[in-house]
Amino acid sequence: AQSVTQPDIHITVSEGASLELRCNYSYGATPYLFWYVQSPGQGLQLLLKYFSGDTLVQGIKGFEAEFKRSQSSFNLRKPSVHWSDAAEYFCAVSGGGGYNKLIFGAGTRLAVHP
Amino acid sequence: GAVVSQHPSWVICKSGTSVKIECRSLDFQATTMFWYRQFPKQSLMLMATSNEGSKATYEQGVEKDKFLINHASLTLSTLTVTSAHPEDSSFYICSARDGGHNEQFFGPGTRLTVL
Numbered sequence: 001a002q003s004v005t006q007p008d009i010h011i012t013v014s015e016g017a018s019l020e021l022r023c024n025y026s027y028g029a030t031p032y033l034f035w036y037v038q039s040p041g042q043g044l045q046l047l048l049k050y051f052s053g054d055t056l057v058q059g060i061k062g063f064e065a066e067f068k069r070s071q072s073s074f075n076l077r078k079p080s081v082h083w084s085d086a087a088e089y090f091c092a093v094s095g096g097g098g099y100n101k102l103i104f105g106a107g108t109r110l111a112v113h114p
Numbered sequence: 115g116a117v118v119s120q121h122p123s124w125v126i127c128k129s130g131t132s133v134k135i136e137c138r139s140l141d142f143q144a145t146t147m148f149w150y151r152q153f154p155k156q157s158l159m160l161m162a163t164s165n166e167g168s169k170a171t172y173e174q175g176v177e178k179d180k181f182l183i184n185h186a187s188l189t190l191s192t193l194t195v196t197s198a199h200p201e202d203s204s205f206y207i208c209s210a211r212d213g214g215h216n217e218q219f220f221g222p223g224t225r226l227t228v229l
């Protein structure tokens with residue numbers, strides 16, 4: 001069965017520090033992978049996505065993620081965190097084609113210390 | 115481009131009443147729309163998938179008679195929570211996908227509170 005695991009429920013970093021949010025997926029075929037960010041009481045904003053090609057993808061707001069098939073991972077990174085990055089981050093997987101159902105991870109809540 | 119709106123953004127209703135939530139794709143035609151439910155501090159759970167002009171496909175455990183979904187046009191889907199109860203209080207989020215892309219565009223969500 002398809003699943004997404006985000007091992008870290010809550011992460012706190014200092015402003016200016018680097019960030020890595022982990023995501024592992026379970027999917028039988030080549031997955032389509034996404035990272036979304038959600039601010040409190042808001043909908044989801046797409047940060048980046050991986051469909052094929054270069055395994056290092058660049059997204060908005062200075063985020064990047066690397067697809068590692070051997071590790072079934074799609075970790076999100078940012079070299080220098082800003083206070084405005086504090087939010088909930090969701091990793092998601094889709095099988096592509098068909099109706100593209102998204103399976104979400106449990107989310108990682110990021111807090112940023114000044 | 116690719117903007118999805120939801121209306122209302124929040125609603126409070128009495129137990130036993132029905133509430134309708136609208137999801138619109140503003141600048142593209144959405145062949146498929148999805149409805150998600152999100153409890154506080156939890157992830158999004160897919161409730162159903164709807165395709166324009168056909169019946170929605172509900173996920174296991176979601177009562178189709180309680181959560182009525184209509185996708186009558188390529189830009190509008192509605193979710194009606196019938197005979198709402200306090201346990202239906204949640205954040206409901208829709209997303210829309212056009213036929214040519216593998217990406218869903220999300221609405222801002224609707225917070226439902228049932229008293």
